[in-house]
Amino acid sequence: MAQKKMVEAITSMNEDFTKWYTDIVKKAELVDYSSVKGCMVLRPYGYAIWENIQRILDNQFKETGHENVAMPMFIPESLLQKEKDHVEGFAPEVAWVTYGGSEKLQERLCVRPTSETLFCEHYAHVINSYRDLPKLYNQWCSVVRWEKNTRPFLRNTEFWWQEGHTMHETAQEAVEETERMLNIYADFCEKQLAIPVIKGKKTDKEKFAGAEATYSIEAMMHDGKALQSATSHYFGDGFARAFDITFTGRDNKLAYPHQTSWGISTRIIGAIIMTHGDDNGLVLPPAIAPVQVVIIPIAQHKEGVLEKAAELRDQLKKAGFRVKLDDSDNTPGWKFAEYEMKGVPLRLEIGPKDIENGQCVLVRRDNREKAFVSLDQLESELPKQLQAVHNGLYQRALNNRTEKTYTAQTFEELKQIADEKNGFIEAMWCGDVACEEKLKEEAGVTSRNMPFEQREISDKCVCCGKPAKKMVIWGKAY
Protein backbone atom coordinates (compact mmCIF):
# COMPACT_ATOMS: atom_id res chain seq x y z
CA MET A 1 0.00 0.00 0.00
CA ALA A 2 1.47 3.30 -1.04
CA GLN A 3 2.02 5.50 1.94
CA LYS A 4 2.99 9.08 2.08
CA LYS A 5 6.52 9.19 3.34
CA MET A 6 6.50 11.05 6.61
CA VAL A 7 10.16 10.61 7.24
CA GLU A 8 12.65 10.45 4.46
CA ALA A 9 13.86 6.91 3.94
CA ILE A 10 17.39 5.93 4.71
CA THR A 11 19.78 5.75 1.79
CA SER A 12 19.83 2.32 0.18
CA MET A 13 22.96 0.37 1.02
CA ASN A 14 23.64 -0.48 -2.60
CA GLU A 15 23.41 3.14 -3.60
CA ASP A 16 25.86 4.49 -1.04
CA PHE A 17 27.04 2.18 1.73
CA THR A 18 28.77 4.94 3.68
CA LYS A 19 25.73 7.17 3.69
CA TRP A 20 23.51 4.22 4.54
CA TYR A 21 25.72 3.61 7.56
CA THR A 22 25.58 7.13 8.92
CA ASP A 23 21.85 7.31 8.26
CA ILE A 24 21.32 4.24 10.41
CA VAL A 25 23.57 5.42 13.17
CA LYS A 26 21.60 8.63 13.44
CA LYS A 27 18.09 7.44 12.73
CA ALA A 28 18.26 4.42 15.01
CA GLU A 29 19.25 6.92 17.71
CA LEU A 30 22.52 5.22 18.56
CA VAL A 31 24.71 8.32 18.67
CA ASP A 32 24.73 12.05 18.39
CA TYR A 33 27.68 14.10 17.25
CA SER A 34 29.25 16.33 19.86
CA SER A 35 31.11 19.58 19.49
CA VAL A 36 34.48 17.83 19.48
CA LYS A 37 35.37 16.15 16.21
CA GLY A 38 35.26 12.41 16.48
CA CYS A 39 33.81 12.39 19.97
CA MET A 40 30.34 10.95 19.93
CA VAL A 41 27.49 10.92 22.38
CA LEU A 42 26.35 7.37 22.94
CA ARG A 43 22.60 7.78 23.28
CA PRO A 44 20.52 5.52 25.51
CA TYR A 45 19.72 3.03 22.77
CA GLY A 46 23.33 2.81 21.63
CA TYR A 47 24.63 2.65 25.16
CA ALA A 48 22.17 -0.12 26.02
CA ILE A 49 23.74 -2.22 23.25
CA TRP A 50 27.17 -1.55 24.71
CA GLU A 51 25.94 -2.44 28.20
CA ASN A 52 24.69 -5.79 26.93
CA ILE A 53 28.02 -6.44 25.26
CA GLN A 54 29.83 -5.48 28.46
CA ARG A 55 27.64 -7.66 30.64
CA ILE A 56 28.18 -10.79 28.56
CA LEU A 57 31.92 -10.33 28.12
CA ASP A 58 32.52 -9.22 31.68
CA ASN A 59 30.94 -12.43 32.93
CA GLN A 60 33.21 -14.44 30.69
CA PHE A 61 36.29 -12.55 31.83
CA LYS A 62 35.38 -13.19 35.44
CA GLU A 63 34.65 -16.83 34.79
CA THR A 64 38.17 -17.16 33.44
CA GLY A 65 39.67 -15.60 36.55
CA HIS A 66 40.05 -11.95 35.59
CA GLU A 67 39.51 -8.98 37.90
CA ASN A 68 38.45 -5.48 36.98
CA VAL A 69 40.53 -2.45 37.90
CA ALA A 70 40.56 1.24 37.01
CA MET A 71 43.70 2.99 35.85
CA PRO A 72 44.42 6.71 35.51
CA MET A 73 43.58 8.39 32.24
CA PHE A 74 46.88 10.34 32.08
CA ILE A 75 50.29 8.98 31.20
CA PRO A 76 53.40 11.12 31.82
CA GLU A 77 55.50 11.44 28.69
CA SER A 78 58.48 9.72 30.30
CA LEU A 79 56.35 6.68 31.12
CA LEU A 80 54.95 6.41 27.62
CA GLN A 81 58.49 6.51 26.26
CA LYS A 82 59.82 3.56 28.17
CA GLU A 83 59.11 1.04 25.49
CA LYS A 84 60.54 2.21 22.18
CA ASP A 85 58.30 0.49 19.63
CA HIS A 86 55.25 1.28 21.67
CA VAL A 87 55.85 5.01 21.81
CA GLU A 88 56.75 5.13 18.13
CA GLY A 89 53.47 3.47 17.31
CA PHE A 90 51.29 5.70 19.44
CA ALA A 91 53.02 9.07 19.76
CA PRO A 92 51.65 10.44 16.48
CA GLU A 93 48.10 10.04 17.66
CA VAL A 94 48.03 11.00 21.31
CA ALA A 95 46.47 14.08 22.86
CA TRP A 96 48.64 16.02 25.30
CA VAL A 97 47.73 17.89 28.44
CA THR A 98 50.21 20.71 28.99
CA TYR A 99 48.46 22.88 31.55
CA GLY A 100 47.02 22.11 34.97
CA GLY A 101 44.75 25.01 35.77
CA SER A 102 46.85 28.01 34.80
CA GLU A 103 50.20 26.37 35.55
CA LYS A 104 52.26 24.95 32.75
CA LEU A 105 53.12 21.36 33.64
CA GLN A 106 56.74 20.35 34.21
CA GLU A 107 56.11 17.25 32.19
CA ARG A 108 53.27 16.95 29.74
CA LEU A 109 50.73 14.18 30.16
CA CYS A 110 49.18 12.19 27.39
CA VAL A 111 45.59 11.08 27.50
CA ARG A 112 45.81 7.31 27.41
CA PRO A 113 45.58 5.82 23.92
CA THR A 114 45.93 2.39 25.58
CA SER A 115 47.17 1.50 29.04
CA GLU A 116 50.07 -0.94 28.72
CA THR A 117 52.47 1.53 30.29
CA LEU A 118 50.18 2.26 33.24
CA PHE A 119 49.64 -1.41 33.94
CA CYS A 120 53.36 -2.02 33.70
CA GLU A 121 54.18 0.74 36.15
CA HIS A 122 51.70 -0.74 38.58
CA TYR A 123 52.79 -4.32 38.01
CA ALA A 124 56.36 -3.31 38.84
CA HIS A 125 55.05 -2.31 42.26
CA VAL A 126 52.98 -5.36 43.05
CA ILE A 127 54.78 -8.29 41.47
CA ASN A 128 57.59 -9.69 43.60
CA SER A 129 57.32 -13.43 43.57
CA TYR A 130 56.02 -16.20 41.35
CA ARG A 131 53.33 -16.41 44.03
CA ASP A 132 52.03 -13.04 42.79
CA LEU A 133 51.43 -14.46 39.35
CA PRO A 134 49.47 -14.62 37.26
CA LYS A 135 47.98 -11.15 37.40
CA LEU A 136 44.79 -11.13 35.39
CA TYR A 137 43.47 -7.58 35.20
CA ASN A 138 40.96 -5.91 32.97
CA GLN A 139 39.50 -2.45 32.74
CA TRP A 140 36.48 -0.93 31.02
CA CYS A 141 37.24 2.63 30.02
CA SER A 142 37.57 5.04 27.18
CA VAL A 143 40.77 5.92 25.37
CA VAL A 144 41.76 8.74 23.06
CA ARG A 145 43.53 8.52 19.74
CA TRP A 146 43.78 11.68 17.68
CA GLU A 147 42.51 10.29 14.41
CA LYS A 148 42.45 12.35 11.24
CA ASN A 149 39.41 10.73 9.83
CA THR A 150 36.59 9.79 12.14
CA ARG A 151 33.34 7.87 11.81
CA PRO A 152 30.87 6.90 14.52
CA PHE A 153 31.88 3.59 16.14
CA LEU A 154 34.38 2.72 13.42
CA ARG A 155 36.94 5.38 14.16
CA ASN A 156 36.46 7.79 17.02
CA THR A 157 38.81 10.21 18.67
CA GLU A 158 37.57 8.88 21.97
CA PHE A 159 36.12 5.41 22.12
CA TRP A 160 35.00 2.98 24.79
CA TRP A 161 36.56 -0.38 25.13
CA GLN A 162 37.85 -3.02 27.46
CA GLU A 163 41.54 -3.75 27.82
CA GLY A 164 42.82 -6.84 29.56
CA HIS A 165 46.44 -6.83 30.75
CA THR A 166 47.92 -9.97 32.22
CA MET A 167 51.26 -11.07 33.59
CA HIS A 168 52.41 -14.68 33.72
CA GLU A 169 55.20 -16.75 35.13
CA THR A 170 56.01 -18.46 31.86
CA ALA A 171 55.86 -17.67 28.19
CA GLN A 172 53.76 -20.76 27.70
CA GLU A 173 51.09 -19.52 30.11
CA ALA A 174 51.02 -16.11 28.47
CA VAL A 175 50.63 -17.62 25.02
CA GLU A 176 47.78 -19.76 26.30
CA GLU A 177 46.12 -16.67 27.75
CA THR A 178 46.43 -14.86 24.42
CA GLU A 179 44.70 -17.76 22.69
CA ARG A 180 42.07 -18.17 25.40
CA MET A 181 40.99 -14.56 25.09
CA LEU A 182 40.96 -14.63 21.32
CA ASN A 183 38.67 -17.63 21.55
CA ILE A 184 36.37 -15.85 23.97
CA TYR A 185 36.07 -12.98 21.51
CA ALA A 186 35.48 -15.29 18.59
CA ASP A 187 32.79 -17.23 20.45
CA PHE A 188 31.19 -14.01 21.54
CA CYS A 189 31.03 -12.72 17.97
CA GLU A 190 29.64 -15.93 16.56
CA LYS A 191 27.30 -17.08 19.33
CA GLN A 192 26.04 -13.74 20.63
CA LEU A 193 26.48 -11.30 17.75
CA ALA A 194 25.89 -13.76 14.91
CA ILE A 195 29.03 -12.49 13.19
CA PRO A 196 31.26 -15.19 11.71
CA VAL A 197 34.93 -14.40 12.22
CA ILE A 198 38.30 -15.67 11.08
CA LYS A 199 40.89 -16.21 13.77
CA GLY A 200 44.47 -15.71 12.85
CA LYS A 201 47.80 -14.09 13.45
CA LYS A 202 48.71 -10.63 12.22
CA THR A 203 51.78 -10.12 10.07
CA ASP A 204 54.67 -8.23 11.65
CA LYS A 205 53.73 -5.15 9.67
CA GLU A 206 50.21 -5.11 11.11
CA LYS A 207 50.94 -6.17 14.66
CA PHE A 208 50.49 -3.97 17.73
CA ALA A 209 53.25 -1.51 18.60
CA GLY A 210 55.51 -3.29 21.05
CA ALA A 211 53.95 -6.74 20.77
CA GLU A 212 55.77 -9.91 19.92
CA ALA A 213 52.67 -11.33 18.28
CA THR A 214 49.19 -10.01 17.60
CA TYR A 215 46.18 -12.21 16.95
CA SER A 216 42.91 -10.93 15.59
CA ILE A 217 39.46 -11.96 14.58
CA GLU A 218 38.40 -10.57 11.25
CA ALA A 219 34.82 -10.15 10.13
CA MET A 220 33.45 -9.29 6.72
CA MET A 221 30.98 -6.49 6.41
CA HIS A 222 28.04 -6.54 4.03
CA ASP A 223 29.99 -4.54 1.44
CA GLY A 224 32.85 -7.02 1.46
CA LYS A 225 35.26 -4.92 3.46
CA ALA A 226 37.03 -6.34 6.48
CA LEU A 227 36.69 -5.20 10.05
CA GLN A 228 39.12 -6.26 12.74
CA SER A 229 36.73 -7.11 15.52
CA ALA A 230 39.05 -7.81 18.44
CA THR A 231 42.73 -8.33 19.11
CA SER A 232 44.83 -10.29 21.54
CA HIS A 233 48.55 -9.61 21.94
CA TYR A 234 51.46 -11.59 23.27
CA PHE A 235 54.24 -9.34 24.52
CA GLY A 236 56.84 -11.78 25.69
CA ASP A 237 58.91 -10.03 28.36
CA GLY A 238 59.72 -6.92 26.33
CA PHE A 239 57.66 -4.49 28.39
CA ALA A 240 58.70 -6.24 31.61
CA ARG A 241 62.33 -5.54 30.76
CA ALA A 242 61.60 -1.96 29.74
CA PHE A 243 59.68 -1.32 32.95
CA ASP A 244 61.92 -3.41 35.13
CA ILE A 245 59.23 -5.80 36.32
CA THR A 246 60.88 -8.79 37.96
CA PHE A 247 59.87 -11.60 40.24
CA THR A 248 61.65 -14.25 42.21
CA GLY A 249 60.98 -17.60 40.58
CA ARG A 250 60.48 -21.05 42.03
CA ASP A 251 64.22 -21.59 41.52
CA ASN A 252 64.92 -18.51 43.66
CA LYS A 253 66.25 -16.65 40.65
CA LEU A 254 65.08 -13.26 39.38
CA ALA A 255 62.99 -13.47 36.22
CA TYR A 256 60.85 -11.32 33.94
CA PRO A 257 57.15 -12.14 33.69
CA HIS A 258 55.43 -12.67 30.35
CA GLN A 259 52.66 -10.37 29.36
CA THR A 260 49.50 -10.19 27.27
CA SER A 261 46.85 -7.64 26.44
CA TRP A 262 43.56 -7.97 24.63
CA GLY A 263 40.68 -5.71 23.76
CA ILE A 264 37.39 -5.16 22.07
CA SER A 265 35.84 -1.76 21.53
CA THR A 266 32.60 0.01 20.67
CA ARG A 267 33.76 -0.50 17.13
CA ILE A 268 32.10 -3.89 17.36
CA ILE A 269 28.78 -2.02 17.25
CA GLY A 270 29.84 -0.75 13.84
CA ALA A 271 30.44 -4.36 12.88
CA ILE A 272 26.95 -5.32 14.01
CA ILE A 273 25.43 -2.52 11.95
CA MET A 274 27.41 -3.31 8.81
CA THR A 275 27.03 -7.07 9.07
CA HIS A 276 23.32 -7.38 9.75
CA GLY A 277 21.70 -4.08 8.79
CA ASP A 278 19.50 -3.69 5.72
CA ASP A 279 17.63 -1.02 3.81
CA ASN A 280 14.96 -0.84 6.49
CA GLY A 281 17.52 -0.05 9.15
CA LEU A 282 19.39 -1.70 11.92
CA VAL A 283 19.04 -5.43 12.61
CA LEU A 284 20.16 -6.48 16.06
CA PRO A 285 21.19 -9.95 17.16
CA PRO A 286 18.81 -10.96 19.99
CA ALA A 287 21.55 -11.50 22.57
CA ILE A 288 22.47 -7.83 22.70
CA ALA A 289 19.29 -6.12 21.52
CA PRO A 290 18.10 -3.65 24.16
CA VAL A 291 14.56 -4.61 23.20
CA GLN A 292 14.10 -8.18 22.04
CA VAL A 293 10.36 -8.03 21.53
CA VAL A 294 8.31 -4.93 20.85
CA ILE A 295 4.60 -5.21 21.45
CA ILE A 296 2.46 -3.20 19.08
CA PRO A 297 -1.20 -3.00 19.98
CA ILE A 298 -3.52 -2.82 17.00
CA ALA A 299 -6.64 -0.64 17.26
CA GLN A 300 -5.52 0.18 20.75
CA HIS A 301 -8.46 2.48 21.37
CA LYS A 302 -10.73 -0.54 21.36
CA GLU A 303 -11.82 -2.04 24.62
CA GLY A 304 -9.37 -4.44 26.19
CA VAL A 305 -6.52 -4.17 23.66
CA LEU A 306 -4.13 -2.04 25.71
CA GLU A 307 -4.92 -4.01 28.84
CA LYS A 308 -4.09 -7.27 27.09
CA ALA A 309 -0.92 -5.80 25.61
CA ALA A 310 0.24 -4.57 29.02
CA GLU A 311 -0.56 -7.94 30.52
CA LEU A 312 1.60 -9.64 27.88
CA ARG A 313 4.42 -7.18 28.52
CA ASP A 314 4.40 -7.89 32.23
CA GLN A 315 4.24 -11.61 31.69
CA LEU A 316 7.14 -11.62 29.25
CA LYS A 317 9.23 -9.30 31.35
CA LYS A 318 8.75 -11.61 34.27
CA ALA A 319 9.83 -14.51 32.08
CA GLY A 320 13.12 -12.70 31.45
CA PHE A 321 12.66 -11.18 28.01
CA ARG A 322 13.61 -7.61 27.22
CA VAL A 323 10.28 -6.32 26.05
CA LYS A 324 8.74 -2.97 25.27
CA LEU A 325 5.13 -2.00 24.75
CA ASP A 326 4.60 0.98 22.48
CA ASP A 327 1.25 2.41 23.46
CA SER A 328 1.96 5.84 22.00
CA ASP A 329 -0.72 7.16 19.69
CA ASN A 330 1.37 6.79 16.57
CA THR A 331 -0.26 4.54 13.98
CA PRO A 332 0.67 0.87 13.86
CA GLY A 333 2.32 1.42 10.50
CA TRP A 334 4.52 4.09 11.96
CA LYS A 335 5.51 1.80 14.79
CA PHE A 336 6.33 -1.06 12.44
CA ALA A 337 8.73 1.14 10.54
CA GLU A 338 10.18 2.66 13.68
CA TYR A 339 11.13 -0.64 15.32
CA GLU A 340 12.44 -2.03 12.09
CA MET A 341 14.71 1.00 11.92
CA LYS A 342 15.82 0.23 15.45
CA GLY A 343 16.48 -3.40 14.62
CA VAL A 344 14.23 -5.01 17.23
CA PRO A 345 14.45 -8.77 16.49
CA LEU A 346 10.79 -9.63 17.07
CA ARG A 347 7.58 -7.68 16.75
CA LEU A 348 4.48 -8.86 18.52
CA GLU A 349 1.17 -7.57 17.17
CA ILE A 350 -1.94 -7.92 19.26
CA GLY A 351 -5.35 -6.66 18.16
CA PRO A 352 -9.04 -7.33 18.79
CA LYS A 353 -9.15 -10.26 16.36
CA ASP A 354 -6.13 -11.87 18.01
CA ILE A 355 -7.55 -11.48 21.46
CA GLU A 356 -10.75 -13.11 20.28
CA ASN A 357 -8.70 -16.03 18.95
CA GLY A 358 -6.33 -16.23 21.90
CA GLN A 359 -3.32 -15.56 19.72
CA CYS A 360 -0.86 -12.91 18.59
CA VAL A 361 1.26 -12.27 15.52
CA LEU A 362 5.04 -12.56 15.69
CA VAL A 363 7.14 -11.01 12.94
CA ARG A 364 10.85 -11.65 12.56
CA ARG A 365 13.04 -8.66 11.78
CA ASP A 366 15.58 -10.59 9.73
CA ASN A 367 13.19 -11.92 7.10
CA ARG A 368 9.79 -10.44 8.04
CA GLU A 369 8.27 -13.88 8.38
CA LYS A 370 4.95 -13.80 10.14
CA ALA A 371 3.68 -16.43 12.56
CA PHE A 372 0.44 -16.72 14.47
CA VAL A 373 1.20 -17.90 17.97
CA SER A 374 -1.26 -19.04 20.57
CA LEU A 375 -0.93 -16.95 23.72
CA ASP A 376 -0.61 -20.13 25.81
CA GLN A 377 2.53 -21.02 23.93
CA LEU A 378 4.05 -17.61 23.67
CA GLU A 379 6.63 -18.02 26.42
CA SER A 380 7.98 -21.22 24.96
CA GLU A 381 7.78 -19.95 21.39
CA LEU A 382 9.74 -16.74 21.93
CA PRO A 383 13.13 -18.31 22.68
CA LYS A 384 12.76 -20.44 19.57
CA GLN A 385 11.95 -17.41 17.45
CA LEU A 386 14.82 -15.40 18.91
CA GLN A 387 17.16 -18.28 18.21
CA ALA A 388 15.77 -18.48 14.68
CA VAL A 389 16.55 -14.80 14.14
CA HIS A 390 20.07 -15.35 15.45
CA ASN A 391 20.58 -18.33 13.17
CA GLY A 392 19.12 -16.48 10.22
CA LEU A 393 21.50 -13.58 10.76
CA TYR A 394 24.51 -15.81 11.20
CA GLN A 395 23.72 -17.80 8.09
CA ARG A 396 23.17 -14.71 6.00
CA ALA A 397 26.46 -13.20 7.18
CA LEU A 398 28.28 -16.44 6.51
CA ASN A 399 26.78 -16.70 3.02
CA ASN A 400 27.86 -13.16 2.29
CA ARG A 401 31.40 -13.97 3.38
CA THR A 402 31.50 -17.17 1.38
CA GLU A 403 30.24 -15.40 -1.72
CA LYS A 404 32.80 -12.67 -1.39
CA THR A 405 35.82 -14.80 -0.60
CA TYR A 406 38.16 -15.39 -3.51
CA THR A 407 41.48 -17.09 -4.04
CA ALA A 408 44.38 -15.85 -6.11
CA GLN A 409 47.48 -17.65 -7.30
CA THR A 410 49.20 -14.80 -9.09
CA PHE A 411 49.66 -11.10 -8.58
CA GLU A 412 47.63 -10.27 -11.71
CA GLU A 413 44.79 -12.43 -10.52
CA LEU A 414 44.82 -10.80 -7.10
CA LYS A 415 44.99 -7.30 -8.50
CA GLN A 416 42.11 -7.93 -10.85
CA ILE A 417 39.91 -9.19 -8.03
CA ALA A 418 40.90 -6.30 -5.80
CA ASP A 419 40.20 -3.78 -8.53
CA GLU A 420 36.80 -5.19 -9.35
CA LYS A 421 35.32 -5.98 -5.96
CA ASN A 422 35.56 -5.92 -2.20
CA GLY A 423 36.06 -9.17 -0.40
CA PHE A 424 38.54 -11.50 1.22
CA ILE A 425 41.25 -12.75 -1.06
CA GLU A 426 43.03 -15.87 0.08
CA ALA A 427 46.55 -16.02 -1.28
CA MET A 428 49.92 -17.43 -0.33
CA TRP A 429 52.71 -15.25 1.01
CA CYS A 430 56.46 -15.69 1.37
CA GLY A 431 56.70 -13.73 4.61
CA ASP A 432 58.55 -10.77 3.12
CA VAL A 433 57.25 -7.34 4.11
CA ALA A 434 58.25 -6.03 0.67
CA CYS A 435 55.55 -8.19 -0.91
CA GLU A 436 53.04 -6.99 1.63
CA GLU A 437 53.86 -3.40 0.80
CA LYS A 438 53.64 -4.01 -2.91
CA LEU A 439 50.20 -5.56 -2.57
CA LYS A 440 49.09 -2.57 -0.60
CA GLU A 441 50.45 -0.02 -3.02
CA GLU A 442 49.58 -1.69 -6.27
CA ALA A 443 46.47 -3.70 -5.43
CA GLY A 444 45.15 -1.62 -2.56
CA VAL A 445 44.79 -4.51 -0.14
CA THR A 446 46.33 -5.15 3.26
CA SER A 447 46.90 -8.40 5.05
CA ARG A 448 44.02 -9.04 7.41
CA ASN A 449 45.51 -12.03 9.13
CA MET A 450 47.10 -15.42 8.65
CA PRO A 451 44.24 -17.76 9.58
CA PHE A 452 44.89 -20.55 12.05
CA GLU A 453 43.03 -22.76 9.62
CA GLN A 454 45.46 -22.78 6.74
CA ARG A 455 44.88 -24.05 3.22
CA GLU A 456 47.66 -24.49 0.75
CA ILE A 457 46.45 -22.67 -2.33
CA SER A 458 49.80 -23.00 -4.00
CA ASP A 459 53.42 -23.33 -2.91
CA LYS A 460 54.42 -19.93 -4.27
CA CYS A 461 54.06 -16.40 -2.96
CA VAL A 462 51.27 -14.60 -4.81
CA CYS A 463 53.52 -11.57 -5.17
CA CYS A 464 57.12 -12.64 -5.82
CA GLY A 465 56.74 -16.32 -6.69
CA LYS A 466 59.23 -17.44 -4.07
CA PRO A 467 58.34 -20.37 -1.79
CA ALA A 468 55.27 -19.52 0.28
CA LYS A 469 55.08 -19.76 4.03
CA LYS A 470 51.51 -18.85 4.90
CA MET A 471 48.09 -18.36 3.45
CA VAL A 472 47.02 -14.80 4.16
CA ILE A 473 43.61 -13.16 3.95
CA TRP A 474 43.95 -9.94 2.00
CA GLY A 475 41.36 -7.24 1.73
CA LYS A 476 40.30 -3.67 2.14
CA ALA A 477 39.59 -2.82 5.73
CA TYR A 478 37.70 -0.36 7.83
Add this chain to the structure above:
RNA sequence: CGGGGUGUGGCGCAGUUGGUAGCGCGCGACGUUUGGGACGUCGAUGCCGCAGGUUCGAAUCCUGUCACUCCGACCA
Protein backbone atom coordinates in the same frame (compact mmCIF):
# COMPACT_ATOMS: atom_id res chain seq x y z
C1' C B 1 48.18 16.52 6.44
C1' G B 2 46.04 17.07 1.22
C1' G B 3 41.19 17.45 -1.77
C1' G B 4 35.79 18.33 -1.79
C1' G B 5 31.08 19.71 0.75
C1' U B 6 28.08 22.16 4.45
C1' G B 7 26.89 25.83 8.45
C1' U B 8 19.50 29.55 8.21
C1' G B 9 13.63 27.33 14.12
C1' G B 10 14.55 20.55 17.14
C1' C B 11 15.63 17.92 12.06
C1' G B 12 15.91 18.31 6.59
C1' C B 13 16.20 22.25 3.39
C1' A B 14 14.72 26.97 0.14
C1' G B 15 16.04 31.93 0.02
C1' U B 16 16.48 35.36 -7.31
C1' U B 17 20.14 41.43 -9.54
C1' G B 18 21.53 42.91 -1.67
C1' G B 19 15.45 45.48 0.65
C1' U B 20 14.94 43.08 6.95
C1' A B 21 13.29 35.16 6.64
C1' G B 22 10.13 30.88 4.42
C1' C B 23 8.73 25.51 3.33
C1' G B 24 8.34 20.27 4.80
C1' C B 25 8.80 17.19 8.88
C1' G B 26 8.91 17.21 14.02
C1' C B 27 6.83 19.63 18.59
C1' G B 28 2.03 21.36 21.78
C1' A B 29 -3.61 21.53 22.17
C1' C B 30 -8.31 19.69 20.40
C1' G B 31 -11.11 16.46 17.23
C1' U B 32 -11.46 12.44 13.72
C1' U B 33 -8.43 7.98 12.79
C1' U B 34 -5.75 3.11 13.95
C1' G B 35 -3.61 -4.87 10.81
C1' G B 36 2.67 -1.18 7.01
C1' G B 37 5.41 5.58 8.35
C1' A B 38 -3.12 8.79 8.98
C1' C B 39 -5.93 13.60 8.59
C1' G B 40 -8.05 18.43 9.94
C1' U B 41 -8.03 23.05 12.77
C1' C B 42 -5.27 26.17 15.84
C1' G B 43 -0.45 27.28 18.06
C1' A B 44 4.86 27.92 19.71
C1' U B 45 9.85 28.06 18.20
C1' G B 46 15.23 32.35 14.37
C1' C B 47 21.57 37.14 17.02
C1' C B 48 20.98 33.14 9.29
C1' G B 49 28.34 29.37 12.74
C1' C B 50 31.60 33.51 14.57
C1' A B 51 34.50 38.22 13.72
C1' G B 52 35.56 42.14 10.68
C1' G B 53 34.60 44.96 6.10
C1' U B 54 31.68 47.14 1.73
C1' U B 55 26.66 49.52 1.63
C1' C B 56 21.37 53.96 3.09
C1' G B 57 20.52 48.66 3.83
C1' A B 58 23.87 42.01 4.22
C1' A B 59 21.38 35.28 5.23
C1' U B 60 22.90 37.16 0.32
C1' C B 61 28.97 40.60 -1.70
C1' C B 62 34.39 40.64 0.29
C1' U B 63 38.18 39.09 4.01
C1' G B 64 39.33 36.20 7.96
C1' U B 65 38.15 32.46 11.34
C1' C B 66 35.82 28.22 13.68
C1' A B 67 33.19 23.80 13.43
C1' C B 68 31.13 19.59 11.34
C1' U B 69 31.12 16.20 7.32
C1' C B 70 32.83 13.19 3.06
C1' C B 71 37.09 11.22 0.09
C1' G B 72 42.44 9.98 0.34
C1' A B 73 47.41 8.95 3.37
C1' C B 74 47.73 6.87 9.13
C1' C B 75 45.11 3.94 12.63
C1' A B 76 40.86 -0.45 17.12
